[in-house]
Amino acid sequence: MGAFYTLRGIHSTQARLYLRAGTFVGLIASVLVAFPTGDQQAKMVGRHQPVTLAAMEGKFTGGSMAGVAVIGQPNIAARRLENPIEAPGALSFLAYGTFQSYVRGLDEFPEDQWPDNIELLYYSFHLMITLGTLFIMLMMVANFQRWRGRLQSSTWLLWVLMLAFPFPYIANTLGWMTAELGRQPWLIYGLFHTRDGYSKVVSNGDTIFTLIGFTGLYFVLGLLFLYLTGREIAHGPDGEVVSGAGDEVIA
Numbered sequence: 001m002g003a004f005y006t007l008r009g010i011h012s013t014q015a016r017l018y019l020r021a022g023t024f025v026g027l028i029a030s031v032l033v034a035f036p037t038g039d040q041q042a043k044m045v046g047r048h049q050p051v052t053l054a055a056m057e058g059k060f061t062g063g064s065m066a067g068v069a070v071i072g073q074p075n076i077a078a079r080r081l082e083n084p085i086e087a088p089g090a091l092s093f094l095a096y097g098t099f100q101s102y103v104r105g106l107d108e109f110p111e112d113q114w115p116d117n118i119e120l121l122y123y124s125f126h127l128m129i130t131l132g133t134l135f136i137m138l139m140m141v142a143n144f145q146r147w148r149g150r151l152q153s154s155t156w157l158l159w160v161l162m163l164a165f166p167f168p169y170i171a172n173t174l175g176w177m178t179a180e181l182g183r184q185p186w187l188i189y190g191l192f193h194t195r196d197g198y199s200k201v202v203s204n205g206d207t208i209f210t211l212i213g214f215t216g217l218y219f220v221l222g223l224l225f226l227y228l229t230g231r232e233i234a235h236g237p238d239g240e241v242v243s244g245a246g247d248e249v250i251a
């Protein structure tokens with residue numbers, strides 16, 4: 001909002017305040033998401049769901065100094081990662097705390113325990129960490145520019161900050177997809193298969209009807225959210241502070 005108001009040249013005092021608070025909190029929050037929270041999640045997956053970790057990274061064979069692929073596409077049929085460019089040791093470190101740690105590969109687990117959609121799991125995980133890394137970089141640049149007193153005049157950066165707003169929602173959804181796809185084929189890990197977890201007294205029709213109902217409800221709530229947020233942004237802050245007028249407040 002601060003970037004939007006600055007680009008439009010309106011509500012300048014509030015815009016400066018929003019930019020200052022937003023970039024400061026954004027930097028702290030984006031670092032916390034990667035470390036310690038993301039890091040701890042990875043360690044938990046490594047400890048309790050080693051087959052999920054192997055699938056998240058498209059690791060078909062185990063090894064130490066296991067890397068995180070910056071680029072690469074898993075080829076399930078050929079049991080390999082195509083065109084990989086890896087950060088060596090990063091997965092070993094992320095999951096077990098040292099670069100030399102051994103990360104087990106998918107070939108060390110029976111195939112019926114592999115997550116069923118390894119490609120989607122792999123891409124969800126990688127897009128999430130790519131977005132997380134980009135958020136940190138963006139917030140570092142924004143804070144650096146703010147420190148130099150150049151944030152308000154960096155038009156390109158204000159555009160990037162403004163257009164970045166949907167991406168944390170996307171990263172959240174990718175994180176949820178990573179967790180949900182990663183725990184397949186289990187409903188209760190190692191004990192209870194998803195395929196055994198449906199109710200025999202609820203018909204397919206009832207399930208689809210309920211799903212459509214919830215999808216519709218969330219769609220309407222989403223539209224309402226966008227409408228109300230847009231209306232508040234267009235309305236602007238209530239008490240306009242006029243800079244240079246001795247903090248005078250215009251109602």
Ligand code: HEM
Binds near residue numbers: 169171172
């Ligand atoms: C920057 C580096 C990041 C790392 C290393 C990381 C790592 C992870 C890991 C390992 C998982 C666990 C998946 C599982 O339980 O199977 C996870 C889940 C998740 N992540 Fe990330 N993540 C990062 C960035 C982000 C960002 C930027 C967001 C959102 C803004 C995000 C949101 C989530 C969510 C919502 C979950 C699902 C939690 C759950 O349902 O249990 N992550 N992340």
